[in-house]
Amino acid sequence: xxxxxxxxxxxxxxxxxxxxxxxxxxxxxxxxxxxxxxxxxxxxxxxxxxxxxxxxxxxxxxxxxxxxxxxxxxxxxxxxxxxx
Numbered sequence: 885x886x887x888x889x890x891x892x893x894x895x896x897x898x899x900x901x902x903x904x905x906x907x908x909x910x911x912x913x914x915x916x917x918x919x920x921x922x923x924x925x926x927x928x929x930x931x932x933x934x935x936x937x938x939x940x941x942x943x944x945x946x947x948x949x950x951x952x953x954x955x956x957x958x959x960x961x962x963x964x965x966x967x968x
Contacts, residue, residue, distance in 0.1 A: 890946020897942055900935035904928045 900907065908927050917930030944950040955962070 886948050887946050890942045890944075893942030893945060894939050897935045897938035900938065901932050904931040904935070907931050 905928065908931065913927040914930055917926040918924075920926065921929045941950070944953050
């Protein structure tokens with residue numbers, strides 16, 4: 885089941901990256917992206933970055949590596965919460 889969910893998330897993220905102009909026209913610009921990523925194309929770049937992040941998450945879900953990745957990502961915080 886995780887393979888199907890991963891593929892669906894990856895397909896949606898590819899659509900977000902390809903259709904960033906459509907998303908800008910329908911949802912408008914995001915001031916955070918405009919301020920930190922550029923003056924006129926920051927929102928498009930922000931939509932593409934969000935799409936690539938979702939693609940990576942979908943790939944992790946599809947390969948069933950999301951648990952190991954989250955454990956690695958949070959290991960600096962989790963090592964202090966483990967009893968000795």
